[in-house]
Amino acid sequence: MLGVDTLLALLLGALYGLLKGVLFPGIPATLSLVLVLPILIFLSPAEACAAVIGLTTTAIFTGDAGSVMVRVPGTPASAAYTEEIHEVAQRRSPAFALGLSTTAATLGGLISILFLVMGSLGIAQIAKLFSSVENTWVVVMGVVSGIFGAPSLLKGILGFALGMLLGTVGVDPTFGIPRFTFDNPYLLGGIEFIVALIALFGISEVLYALSTPSPAVAGKKTGPARARGGLQSLLREFFLEAPLTVWRERWLFLRSSLIGVFIGLMPGAGSDTAAWISANFARLRRNPKPEQVALAGAAGSDSTIAGDWIPTLALGIPGDTMTAVILGMFMALGITPGPALFKEQLDLVWQIYLAFFLSAVVFRPLLGFLAVVLVTQITQIPRHLLLGAVSSLCIVGAYAINRNAEDLFLLPLLGLLGFLLRKSGFTLGPVVLGLVLGPLLERNVAMSLVKANGDLTVLFNRPLAAVLALLDAALIVALLYLRQREARVKPQLGGMEE
């Protein structure tokens, strides 16, 4: 059962996600999570997980609010069907457009929770048989998918290598030798992961905005699309007409949800890939209606969320950038994902499932409707004020983790690196994955090779290891196929970061 505090954390996380989606559509969901990490690590594991689930599930689906209001997608996933959902909002009403995406998100979320429960329990059972050799291949799976998630393979490889190199600072995990510490005791513990995230995402966002003083950055206030009719009309459009449209398009919805679940299960391929593929399948129909494309995109995008958590919980391998950040939070809270989690902290696992269920069934419809009310009433907060608040939160957050002022030196260093990466069209996902998975990869490879006196064939000798190596090869082929397919139909996103 979820305690009152955990329920409150879930609600507050969901409300934060809602406000992010409606008031600050230009702020990436990952950044909004990174900014509250310094608060979350003060909570219990169950409360922190509930808050993150509330935030991530709501932030992703309310990302459509920006598309509905001003044709600005709040997330890369909603960019896949921005034109269509905006057209629906203009032609019918914002309430109907958001009702469509909320219904798709709610039902798609339920389908993906079913897969989360079955998938993570099943994979965790198999993972009990893993030694360091099998773990190596599992980590390689995360590495491969992280690299393929980047705009270009070379950029993915460089980003991952950079993140992993940053992760080697400090005491070597296998031999206990200090590396790249320059005899500074502060660096012995390595680069603090959450401070690195704050610098890479938060500071770089502010520096990036400073370098591009466009009207959208410097205080543009954009009025939202207005609702037609009163509260009764909003209720009818949102709770009756939108679900009826989903029912009429149930096969399209089901197909899009299954695409989302399947893509969510693959490490590294997240909600944006699923949204693009689902929306494009809908566009392939003869004379597709904008409602159909928007519905397919929203269902595909929101069905991946729980799927992304399956490799994270069962194997400790993040499904996308968001779950990589969540994995960092797990580490800070002392939670070790993987089979041991299902044995030693089964209560926590069930609380996570329950939080997902409540978030899908209760919070999404209610907060979705609240989003409609807000969308039709509130003007967005000017972006320069928002980014000022981001700067403040970065300073407070970087200090609050260890209460060490020296951590603040990482802000300009890694902030500038993040700024350069963004300016160069790199995504930060591979860098974050390098920071998270790098030490894991190094530890598992070192342990395997030390046990075998440096014999590389040890990585293929065990049958389970050989199967996992083949799965990695299959993953590479599948991601190459997805990449090609996406490249054919996906226009440039303009460097938008998940």
Add this chain to the structure above:
Amino acid sequence: MQQQHAWEAALALVLLFLGLSAWFLSGSLPSGQGPIGPAFFPRILAGILILGSTTHLFSLWQQGGLLLGRAREAPLRAFWRVGALWGALWLAPWLLPKLGLVPTAVLYGMLSAALLRGRWSEVLLLGLVLGVLLYLIFAELLKVS
């Protein structure tokens, strides 16, 4: 596109520098058992960074986007603002013990908003709201001293 090439060239040079530094610094690390030791992964990663950034620089050079002057897609004063905030961030570790956590954070929030060309009235209001919120959340609720 050429503007992005210039940024990519600058980043590739940074990555090349990091790769070369890591390569030479890892040379001084003690060797371990067989091929595996503390320098094993840093050497591989340094090699990837050196090779990858060199390849990237070469392809950018072939496309003719290496001229740094082409990176000026924004007025020069925009880059002064980036430099001003970036320079100010280096002062944060010294300011924090002297001013305290919340005033330091509020100061940076107001500075960022002002550099983003916010009106003074808005910046002052932001400072006030941030001050109250950060004090309540971090000082009172989470007891971060």
